[in-house]
Amino acid sequence: xxxxxxxxxxxxxxxxxxxxxxxxxxxxxxxxxxxxxxxxxxxxxxxxxxxxxxxxxxxxxxxxxxxxxxxxxxxxxxxxxxxxxxxxxxxxxxxxxxxxxxxxxxxxxxxxxxxxxxxxxxxxxxxxxxxxxxxxxxxxxxxxxxxxxxxxxxxxxxxxxxxxxxxxxxxxxxxxxxxxxxxxxxxxxxxxxxxxxxxxxxxxxxxxxxxxxxxxxxxxxxxxxxxxxxxxxxxxxxxxxxxxxxxxxxxxxxxxxxxxxxx
Amino acid sequence: xxxxxxxxxxxxxxxxxxxxxxxxxxxxxxxxxxxxxxxxxxxxxxxxxxxxxxxxxxxxxxxxxxxxxxxxxxxxxxxxxxxxxxxxxxxxxxxxxxxxxxxxxxxxxxxxxxxxxxxxxxxxxxxxxxxxxxxxxxxxxxxxxxxxxxxxxxxxxxxxxxxxxxxxxxxxxxxxxxxxxxxxxxxxxxxxxxxxxxxxxxxxxxxxxxxxxxxxxxxxxxxxxxxxxxxxxxxxxxxxxxxxxxxxxxxxxxxxxxxxxxxxxxxxxxxxxxxxxxxxxxxxxxxxxxxxxxxxxxxxxxxxxxxxxxxxxxxxxxxxxxxxxxxxxxxxxxxxxxxxxxxxxxxxxxxxxxxxx
Numbered sequence: 121x122x123x124x125x126x127x128x129x130x131x132x133x134x135x136x137x138x139x140x141x142x143x144x145x146x147x148x149x150x151x152x153x154x155x156x157x158x159x160x161x162x163x164x165x166x167x168x169x170x171x172x173x174x175x176x177x178x179x180x181x182x183x184x185x186x187x188x189x190x191x192x193x194x195x196x197x198x199x200x201x202x203x204x205x206x207x208x209x210x211x212x213x214x215x216x217x218x219x220x221x222x223x224x225x226x227x228x229x230x231x232x233x234x235x236x237x238x239x240x241x242x243x244x245x246x247x248x249x250x251x252x253x254x255x256x257x258x259x260x261x262x263x264x265x266x267x268x269x270x271x272x273x274x275x276x277x278x279x280x281x282x283x284x285x286x287x288x289x290x291x292x293x294x295x296x297x298x299x300x301x302x303x304x305x306x307x308x309x310x311x312x313x314x315x316x317x318x319x320x321x322x323x324x325x326x327x328x329x330x331x332x333x334x335x336x337x338x339x340x341x342x343x344x345x346x347x348x349x350x351x352x353x354x355x356x357x358x359x360x361x362x363x364x365x366x367x368x369x370x371x372x373x374x375x376x377x378x379x380x381x382x383x
Numbered sequence: 384x385x386x387x388x389x390x391x392x393x394x395x396x397x398x399x400x401x402x403x404x405x406x407x408x409x410x411x412x413x414x415x416x417x418x419x420x421x422x423x424x425x426x427x428x429x430x431x432x433x434x435x436x437x438x439x440x441x442x443x444x445x446x447x448x449x450x451x452x453x454x455x456x457x458x459x460x461x462x463x464x465x466x467x468x469x470x471x472x473x474x475x476x477x478x479x480x481x482x483x484x485x486x487x488x489x490x491x492x493x494x495x496x497x498x499x500x501x502x503x504x505x506x507x508x509x510x511x512x513x514x515x516x517x518x519x520x521x522x523x524x525x526x527x528x529x530x531x532x533x534x535x536x537x538x539x540x541x542x543x544x545x546x547x548x549x550x551x552x553x554x555x556x557x558x559x560x561x562x563x564x565x566x567x568x569x570x571x572x573x574x575x576x577x578x579x580x581x582x583x584x585x586x587x588x589x590x591x592x593x594x595x596x597x598x599x600x601x602x603x604x605x606x607x608x609x610x611x612x613x614x615x616x617x618x619x620x621x622x623x624x625x626x627x628x629x630x631x632x633x634x635x636x637x638x639x640x641x642x643x644x645x646x647x648x649x650x651x652x653x654x655x656x657x658x659x660x661x662x663x664x665x666x667x668x669x670x671x672x673x674x675x676x677x678x679x680x681x682x683x684x685x686x687x688x689x690x691x692x693x694x695x696x697x698x699x700x701x702x703x704x705x706x707x708x709x710x711x712x713x714x715x716x717x718x719x720x721x722x723x724x725x726x727x728x729x730x731x732x733x734x735x736x737x738x739x740x
Binding site for chain 2: 278279281282284285286287288289290291292295300303304306
């Protein structure tokens with residue numbers, strides 16, 4: 121009996137050490153910039169760097185754009201698949217999983233070949249157009265997470281009956297989607313949105329090869345040339361990701377308290 | 384012209400025809416039930432009236448207007464679903480007022496209509512709650528209020544009580560009927576529960592394998608079933624195999640004992656086997672009155688059902704169940720007791736078709 125209680129604790133402690141020790145080591149190293157004592161100098165340097173602010177701001181903006189485009193693309197698609205095309209679900213799931221299998225480098229070379237300055241749609245010849253291309257690239261990279269989150273949310277509610285109930289009360293498709301379906305998958309959409317944010321903030325390949333001033337390439341640049349600042353940046357990026365996860369939990373709990381799904 | 388007309392309606396999914404040549408005229412304010420087993424096409428027919436399924440052929444007219452091709456949100460029909468289908472993100476008041484808000488009604492009008500509807504379903508205090516805070520029965524009453532709030536031309540109810548427990552089912556079905564009468568609204572009710580259909584309907588449409596078997600009042604359906612299916616599906620029925628003695632006078636023998644029906648046996652030849660039906664409540668263990676039928680048998684099983692005692696008596700190859708009221712002063716017969724079962728001649732129904740001997 122006692123062994124049964126101790127076993128899971130040992131597994132938990134080993135697992136926690138596996139994840140936490142490298143993190144503590146990175147954090148500890150990031151505090152060593154001042155010789156002989158711990159300080160937050162590395163963080164001060166990072167936050168004072170104009171390039172940090174510019175790249176972080178740029179990536180945050182693109183993350184928001186990615187979330188908007190992703191939600192507008194994924195929610196109606198997943199809704200329609202659940203409602204009218206359930207037989208197509210395996211096909212759609214396969215397509216949404218492709219970004220996990222196809223490396224970002226392949227994706228970006230495809231973009232460069234299709235949309236270079238001498239192509240029929242020269243999206244890389246202008247900065248704003250390249251930003252748009254990068255946003256679409258991010259939407260593709262985040263697709264597995266966004267689609268799964270939304271699809272799980274839709275499966276948790278009776279999409280068909282809710283749709284028919286709204287239709288019988290006179291509602292059209294836009295009303296059904298925005299006033300009945302979307303509010304009931306809000307937590308799922310937010311989960312997908314925060315995961316998308318975390319992915320976009322740390323993404324390197326697409327931004328570097330499209331030559332855009334994003335946070336990922338900045339992280340790489342600092343890592344190649346400085347000693348303590350990369351560790352500080354790694355901790356900052358980690359904190360941003362965990363803040364996103366925390367927000368998912370908070371919003372999810374808030375939504376559950378406000379309007380839980382009917383049993 | 385009837386208020387709701389369903390004209391030669393047919394629905395096929397590929398090679399499979401699920402509703403075949405469905406014709407029905409429903410008068411304004413009438414309560415009609417579609418009754419049948421799972422897969423008989425009753426829900427598909429209802430969904431075609433609601434606009435959720437497109438008929439393969441045929442027409443649906445509501446108040447003289449052809450709505451066959453109209454979208455569900457353009458038909459002005461209220462629908463109550465088995466799973467309640469309340470919007471989980473909205474309060475009860477928001478749920479009830481949803482249809483009015485979609486129609487662009489003023490906030491004041493919506494509020495007073497919501498209050499009126501909640502009072503109608505006797506839940507005036509729940510407007511601020513969410514669906515998950517109500518019981519199943521309360522949720523279904525709210526779903527009814529929501530469907531009625533838009534003042535629909537027709538109210539459609541798709542097995543609305545199936546998810547509720549037995550006691551609530553009985554009280555809620557009476558409440559639904561009372562509200563329907565009060566508002567004078569035309570209603571179609573889908574159920575597989577014959578007791579439910581018999582107790583609340585003006586007329587019943589019994590369906591089997593996509594076809595209408597019989598349309599009639601509950602009294603007609605129960606007492607004069609036109610087909611073997613209706614007879615066996617509606618109520619409990621004893622089916623006896625009788626050998627024809629004289630078709631003209633309706634005389635047959637059941638396990639060698641002579642009995643006769645009130646009607647003659649059309650086209651039957653002596654010696655042929657015919658199916659005869661008898662309701663449990665039509666038979667008794669009392670001595671036969673003059674002219675009544677009687678059969679000698681042995682008590683095989685006694686089931687105590689509370690107010691009623693069901694006794695199964697075997698005659699040989701045939702057996703029947705009969706119902707007697709429970710009387711605390713009279714003990715039911717024990718198994719193995721020899722008894723005489725009597726029943727009136729006109730209680731014996733002759734079912735269609737001859738049986739192979």
